[in-house]
Amino acid sequence: MARDDLGLDTIVAGLRCRDVLDALSDYLDNSLLTERRLAVERHLAGCDRCARFGGDVSEMLSAFRRALPAPSPIGVERSARLRASIKHAQGVAPT
Amino acid sequence: MSTTAEDDAALLRRTAAGDLSAFDTIVDRHEAAVHRFVMTLGGDDVDDVLQETFISAWRSAASYHGTGTVRSWLLSIARNIHRHQVRDAVRQPANSALTIPLDALAERAGWGRDPAEQRRLDTALARDVLVRAFRQLMAEEREVLVLRELEGYSGDETAAALGLTVAAMKSRLHRARLHLAAAVRQLDSPHPESGGAHGT
Numbered sequence: 001m002a003r004d005d006l007g008l009d010t011i012v013a014g015l016r017c018r019d020v021l022d023a024l025s026d027y028l029d030n031s032l033l034t035e036r037r038l039a040v041e042r043h044l045a046g047c048d049r050c051a052r053f054g055g056d057v058s059e060m061l062s063a064f065r066r067a068l069p070a071p072s073p074i075g076v077e078r079s080a081r082l083r084a085s086i087k088h089a090q091g092v093a094p095t
Numbered sequence: 096m097s098t099t100a101e102d103d104a105a106l107l108r109r110t111a112a113g114d115l116s117a118f119d120t121i122v123d124r125h126e127a128a129v130h131r132f133v134m135t136l137g138g139d140d141v142d143d144v145l146q147e148t149f150i151s152a153w154r155s156a157a158s159y160h161g162t163g164t165v166r167s168w169l170l171s172i173a174r175n176i177h178r179h180q181v182r183d184a185v186r187q188p189a190n191s192a193l194t195i196p197l198d199a200l201a202e203r204a205g206w207g208r209d210p211a212e213q214r215r216l217d218t219a220l221a222r223d224v225l226v227r228a229f230r231q232l233m234a235e236e237r238e239v240l241v242l243r244e245l246e247g248y249s250g251d252e253t254a255a256a257l258g259l260t261v262a263a264m265k266s267r268l269h270r271a272r273l274h275l276a277a278a279v280r281q282l283d284s285p286h287p288e289s290g291g292a293h294g295t
């Protein structure tokens with residue numbers, strides 16, 4: 001059951017904060033239909049808590065994309081081991 | 096469908112018909128992406144997962160029906176092999192993290208926080224905190240974040256790689272983002288609570 005001691009059922013510009021929370025990822029991915037996106041933006045313009053939270057999550061995701069180190073490339077040796085194992089499975093002598 | 100995807104599908108058809116050189120091209124094209132994915136999933140058996148993935152793909156080339164890209168098909172194979180290996184090595188704890196109500200998750204992630212709460216994502220501390228927070232997440236959450244946030248795959252391709260509908264993938268992505276935010280907030284707190292982001 002949904003709880004509302006957080007104030008998520010507060011309605012601003014015709015939308016509950018809970019609805020904006022549900023739509024947040026799609027909003028950040030710009031994958032909401034135009035009408036829905038505009039409704040979310042009207043809510044955000046009048047709701048400090050949702051605007052702050054959305055900004056926090058967006059900022060965190062940007063930092064995450066920059067922060068997580070790219071995995072090391074496969075490398076010549078690992079690639080060679082991969083190809084040798086495939087050739088072995090295929091019953092073909094590695095070249 | 097892109098030209099590359101059509102070419103890949105054709106290569107797999109040739110592979111299924113016994114053309115080994117066609118499969119060599121599949122390996123050339125996708126070994127780097129599959130390797131990155133496996134590396135990010137973690138574990139000590141990167142070579143094993145990588146090799147089993149491509150050997151399995153070669154053996155089952157005829158089962159590829161072109162409903163997703165070949166890359167997403169390869170990633171789904173890698174994911175299944177990785178999960179089997181992890182499951183074999185360590186019995187995973189029950190995953191209560193995936194069932195936490197969204198309200199509670201949002202609260203942990205900072206919904207309704209005091210505007211005065213200090214946030215340090217723009218400091219040198221951020222990188223370490225974000226990496227540690229990511230590592231706290233469940234495998235299902237790490238997978239979807241890697242594919243969408245780091246690899247930049249489309250929603251369709253991510254869903255196909257994870258064996259989910261697009262709607263289910265979006266739901267998982269949303270929760271994964273909130274979990275990540277909750278873990279970051281907990282780790283970034285001057286007085287972190289015990290129990291981690293998935294504690295109750």
